[in-house]
Structures are given as structure tokens and as C-alpha cells.
Amino acid sequence: MFPTPIQRTSLPVRVLYRVSLFALLMVWLLPMLAILVTSIRGNADIISGNYWGWPTEFKLFENYAEVFNPARSPMFQYFINSVVITIPSLFMAIFFSAMAGYTLAIHRFRGRILIFAVFIAGNFVPYQILMIPVRSLFANFELLDTLWALIIFHTAFQIGFATFFLRNFIVDLPIALVESARIEGATEMGVFFRVIVPLIRPALASLGVLLFTFIWNDFFWALTLVQSDKARPITFGLQALRGQWSISWNLIAAGSVIAAVPSVIVFFILQRQFIAGLTFGGVKE
Amino acid sequence: MKKETEYRWLRLQFTLAPVYFLAPAVILFSLFVLWPVVQSIWISFHKWSGFGEMVWIGLANYRELFGDADFHIAFANNMRWLLLMLMAPLAGLFLALFLNQNVRGIRMIKSLFFFPFVINLVVIGLIFSWFYNPDLGLLAELLRLVGMEPIPVLADENLATYGIIIANLWPQTAYAMILFLTGLTSMNSQVLEAGRIDGAAGWTMLWNVVLPQLRGAAFIAVVVTVIGALRSFDLIAIMTAGGPWGSSNVLAYMMYQESLFNFRMGYGASIAVILFLIMTVFIGFFLRTVVKNER
Numbered sequence: 001m002f003p004t005p006i007q008r009t010s011l012p013v014r015v016l017y018r019v020s021l022f023a024l025l026m027v028w029l030l031p032m033l034a035i036l037v038t039s040i041r042g043n044a045d046i047i048s049g050n051y052w053g054w055p056t057e058f059k060l061f062e063n064y065a066e067v068f069n070p071a072r073s074p075m076f077q078y079f080i081n082s083v084v085i086t087i088p089s090l091f092m093a094i095f096f097s098a099m100a101g102y103t104l105a106i107h108r109f110r111g112r113i114l115i116f117a118v119f120i121a122g123n124f125v126p127y128q129i130l131m132i133p134v135r136s137l138f139a140n141f142e143l144l145d146t147l148w149a150l151i152i153f154h155t156a157f158q159i160g161f162a163t164f165f166l167r168n169f170i171v172d173l174p175i176a177l178v179e180s181a182r183i184e185g186a187t188e189m190g191v192f193f194r195v196i197v198p199l200i201r202p203a204l205a206s207l208g209v210l211l212f213t214f215i216w217n218d219f220f221w222a223l224t225l226v227q228s229d230k231a232r233p234i235t236f237g238l239q240a241l242r243g244q245w246s247i248s249w250n251l252i253a254a255g256s257v258i259a260a261v262p263s264v265i266v267f268f269i270l271q272r273q274f275i276a277g278l279t280f281g282g283v284k285e
Numbered sequence: 286m287k288k289e290t291e292y293r294w295l296r297l298q299f300t301l302a303p304v305y306f307l308a309p310a311v312i313l314f315s316l317f318v319l320w321p322v323v324q325s326i327w328i329s330f331h332k333w334s335g336f337g338e339m340v341w342i343g344l345a346n347y348r349e350l351f352g353d354a355d356f357h358i359a360f361a362n363n364m365r366w367l368l369l370m371l372m373a374p375l376a377g378l379f380l381a382l383f384l385n386q387n388v389r390g391i392r393m394i395k396s397l398f399f400f401p402f403v404i405n406l407v408v409i410g411l412i413f414s415w416f417y418n419p420d421l422g423l424l425a426e427l428l429r430l431v432g433m434e435p436i437p438v439l440a441d442e443n444l445a446t447y448g449i450i451i452a453n454l455w456p457q458t459a460y461a462m463i464l465f466l467t468g469l470t471s472m473n474s475q476v477l478e479a480g481r482i483d484g485a486a487g488w489t490m491l492w493n494v495v496l497p498q499l500r501g502a503a504f505i506a507v508v509v510t511v512i513g514a515l516r517s518f519d520l521i522a523i524m525t526a527g528g529p530w531g532s533s534n535v536l537a538y539m540m541y542q543e544s545l546f547n548f549r550m551g552y553g554a555s556i557a558v559i560l561f562l563i564m565t566v567f568i569g570f571f572l573r574t575v576v577k578n579e580r
Binding site for chain 2: 001002003004005006007017018021024025028029030031032034035049051052096097099100102103104107109112113115116117118119120121122124125126127128129130131132133134137152153155156157159160163187188192213216217219220223224235236238239242249252256259260263264266267268271274275278279
């Protein structure tokens with residue numbers, strides 16, 4: 001293990017390590033702590049400029065209820081929109097990518113490395129080079145400013161990363177399993193559904209959490225493909241509400257917490273899969 | 286005879302399988318990612334407001350771009366982003382070294398260090414805008430504490446870009462840290478012990494024994510950070526909208542403004558093409574490594 005395990009050092013060093021660990025963590029999380037505390041402050045604190053001291057009153061319920069009240073702000077609608085965009089695109093992207101990843105990993109045909117490379121490269125292009133044509137395309141189908149535009153686009157775009165990810169996972173699976181299923185007379189579709197899909201379940205979980213955060217956190221495509229409340233996801237909605245709430249920083253903070261919380265929860269529940277997914281393919285050599 | 290048809294059927298299946306397995310992914314990806322790249326390049330040779338006819342003007346957009354002072358500022362800022370964001374892999378490495386210990390609660394602590402990465406940039410942009418706010422931000426409070434005047438970071442032409450980059454370093458360092466931590470935990474302990482027996486310790490150990498084993502992690506951390514830095518858009522949109530007076534603009538945001546606010550689609554497309562070309566270099570690096578592993 002490197003650096004030297006702290007257990008092998010002297011007592012003062014160990015104490016110093018613990019103290020600095022805690023101090024660094026507090027500084028590191030200060031932005032998050034500040035926003036959490038602000039989200040439960042009352043208006044009195046905001047008016048008197050008490051942003052950084054101890055709250056004089058706790059308005060946890062009032063602030064979050066205010067933000068989530070459909071009569072007072074469209075935040076609830078934005079939240080639902082985000083869910084409606086994220087979940088289907090995530091499943092569709094994974095399904096199509098699993099199929100593509102399977103054939104790219106198992107079947108030997110000409111151009112498979114090239115196709116694989118194109119999926120990886122496409123995943124890294126700047127969004128701006130897609131913006132004008134993608135907008136025109138959705139405009140032609142009269143899908144601009146609908147949830148469909150975001151669902152379809154995220155599905156298509158995430159296929160790049162997801163195919164890269166799943167193909168690399170499937171390539172490491174024991175090919176003998178595929179061959180024995182074939183000998184027993186399974187078709188390629190049968191092999192895919194009955195052999196491959198059960199085997200890649202752990203990878204699907206990792207990929208699922210990653211895609212969830214990628215899609216949930218998207219801002220650019222929300223900004224350029226939709227404009228009305230009925231289709232805005234929470235990232236874009238939050239930015240829009242900022243003007244309306246102007247100096248009510250407690251409400252902005254509560255809105256921010258709501259926008260951030262789903263990704264954070266998904267991460268903490270599935271953190272092993274998340275980190276395995278993030279480092280997979282990259283660090284492996 | 287029956288055997289032969291069966292064999293033919295199997296062969297046909299193997300030839301056809303890649304086609305139908307790839308079809309949905311390839312069609313969607315081509316329609317929404319690959320073809321738009323080609324179309325944007327085509328649009329960049331035209332004058333087009335987004336409505337009506339496109340007028341072919343050859344390289345005029347590019348010629349105008351190279352003389353455009355705003356483009357120079359945005360390009361210079363992209364380079365600042367690229368260079369300064371490299372602090373993220375470096376800081377991430379040191380953070381990983383600091384956290385690679387077996388003390389009680391370390392798993393939770395590592396997660397807490399990592400989780401800024403999963404927060405969306407809109408929220409991060411809002412938090413940092415508020416930090417920098419000269420009236421009510423933490424930075425202003427701290428400066429007042431030591432008897433200095435508050436600095437309006439995001440309203441200052443010379444500071445705005447750096448203020449935004451610092452906000453982006455927060456989640457990006459977390460990302461690099463997790464890559465290095467994974468590398469450190471999967472490190473070959475025999476090599477480390479051999480190094481220790483040879484008398485290596487501290488910096489020599491880090492430089493000669495540890496870092497070579499972290500090459501893979503470092504490569505990914507640097508390439509992904511650079512590509513992310515060049516793609517930066519969200520924080521600029523949230524924190525300054527490119528201002529004050531275009532001083533914190535970057536190519537990605539300038540493209541968005543020119544196309545959707547000034548209705549200059551052709552000009553916007555040419556900015557996107559330039560950004561794409563710069564990024565192709567780094568995408569190429571990444572691809573070369575991935576494809577080399579296949580051989």
C-alpha cells in the first residue's frame with residue numbers, strides 16, 4: 001500500500017492525520033453544507049443578511065413546500081419532466097447498446113473496430129456541432145419543445161458511451177458459454193437474451209447509474225431543445241426560476257437541493273456500481 | 286440435403302446478426318450524432334439565419350472569425366480552461382494519496398469527497414455565484430474579516446474566467462481522485478514492497494514505483510479533463526453568460542449566442558467546427574489507446 005499505512009506511524013502523526021482529514025472534508029463539503037443550511041433559513045435571515053451564521057429560525061418544511069407547491073412555482077412539474085425524460089432514455093439507450101455491444105464483441109465481421117471507434121469518438125464531440133442540425137431535425141418532426149425531443153436525443157447520444165462500455169464488458173465474458181448455447185440450437189437472439197443479458201446484469205447496473213446522472217444533469221440540450229414549462233427538466237427550470245425568486249436565496253437553495261438530490265441518492269445507494277462503472281475500461285489495462 | 290439447408294441457414298444467421306443487432310444503435314447514432322456533424326460543417330460554409338434559404342459563401346465565415354475580437358477572447362479562454370483544468374488530475378492525485386488509508390469510516394469519507402461529481406453543474410454554478418457575490422458571499426465575508434474590500438469576481442473582466450474555472454475544478458478533482466484511488470487500491474503490492482526493500486520512500490517511491498503503475502488512470506483523467514474543459518458550457522451560461530462584455534466567453538457559449546440570439550447559424554456552425562477540430566486531436570489520442578488495446 002502506498003503511502004505508508006498510517007497505522008505504522010507514530011501517535012502524533014496519526015492524530016494529525018485524523019484531524020486534517022476531518023478539516024479537509026469540511027472545507028471540501030462547505031459549498032454543500034452552506035446550501036443545505038440556507039435551504040432551511042427563514043426570510044428574516046435572508047433580509048438581515050445572515051447567510052453564513054447559525055440560522056435564527058428553521059423553515060425546513062415551509063421552504064421545501066413552497067418550492068414544491070404547484071400553485072407557487074413550476075418546480076414540481078420540472079421534477080416530473082426530468083423523471084419522464086431520464087428513465088425511458090436510460091432504458092432505451094442501454095437496450096440498444098447491449099445489442100450493439102454484443103455483436104461488436106462476439107461476431108467477427110469487417111469494420112467492427114471502426115464502428116466501435118466511431119461510437120467512442122461520437123461520445124466526445126462538442127454538443128455545439130450537433131446543435132443546429134438536431135434542432136432542425138426535431139423542428140421537422142414538430143417535436144421541438146416536447147419531452148420527446150429530449151428523450152429521443154438522450155437515447156441516441158448515450159448509445160455512444162453505453163456501447164463502448166457494454167462491448168468492453170461482453171468481450172471479457174467466457175465465449176464458451178455462447179458457443180454451448182449455439183450448439184444447443186439457440187438463435188443469436190436467443191443467445192443474447194438467455195446468455196448475455198443475465199451475465200451482464202452487474203454491468204447494466206453500473207451503466208444505469210452513470211447514465212442516470214448524465215441525463216438527469218443535462219443542461220445544454222434542455223436549454224436548446226425545449227422552452228416551455230411543460231417540457232423543461234429541472235436543471236433548466238432551476239436556472240429559469242432563479243430570476244423569479246431573485247434574492248430569495250433560501251428558495252433557490254431549496255430548489256438546488258431538490259435538483260441535486262436524485263443523482264446523489266442514486267449514487268449513494270449504488271456507489272459501488274457507480275465507481276466500478278466510472279473506472280471500468282479506463283483504468284483496466 | 287436437409288443438413289445443407291441447415292448449414293446455410295446458420296451461415297446466413299451469422300452474416301445477418303451484426304446487421305440487426307447494430308441497426309437501432311447505428312441508425313439513432315448516425316441520425317443524431319454523426320450526420321449532424323457533417324451537416325454542421327456544410328452549414329458553416331453558408332450564410333443562414335435559420336429560416337429560408339442558405340446562401341453559399343465559401344470560407345467567408347472562417348475569414349470573419351479569425352478577425353473577430355470576440356473569437357480571440359473566447360479562444361484564449363478555452364486555452365485557459367484547458368491548461369488550468371489540468372490542476373484537477375494533479376489535485377486528484379494528491380487527494381487520492383491522502384485518502385488511501387485504512388482508517389475507520391474511510392469508505393464513507395471517500396464517498397463524501399467524491400460526490401460533488403454527481404451534482405449537476407447548474408447547482409454548482411449557483412453555489413459558486415453565491416460564494417462570489419460581493420454583497421452576501423462567503424468570499425466577501427472572509428475578505429471583510431481580514432479588512433479588505435470585497436472583490437466582485439464574476440463582474441471583473443480579468444477574474445471572471447478564473448472564478449468559473451475554480452468552480453469546475455471542484456467536481457473534476459473528485460472525478461480524477463476516484464480514478465487514482467482505484468488505481469492505488471489495485472496496485473501490485475509486491476512491487477511496492479520490492480521498492481521499499483530497495484530503500485525507496487516518499488517522493489522517490491512515488492515517482493519511480495507508484496506513478497508508473499498509475500499511468501492508465503492518469504491518461505484517462507487527463508484526456509477526459511481536457512475534453513471536458515473544451516466542452517465547458519453550463520457553468521459559463523449559469524455564472525456569467527459570457528460576460529462581463531464577453532470576457533469570460535468560450536467557443537461553446539459563443540456558438541450558442543451567435544446561432545440562437547444573433548440568428549447567425551452559418552457563423553455559429555463555423556465556431557462549432559473550429560471547436561470540433563481542436564477536440565479531434567484529443568479524441569484521437571483517446572481512440573488510439575483504446576484501439577491499440579484491441580490488437
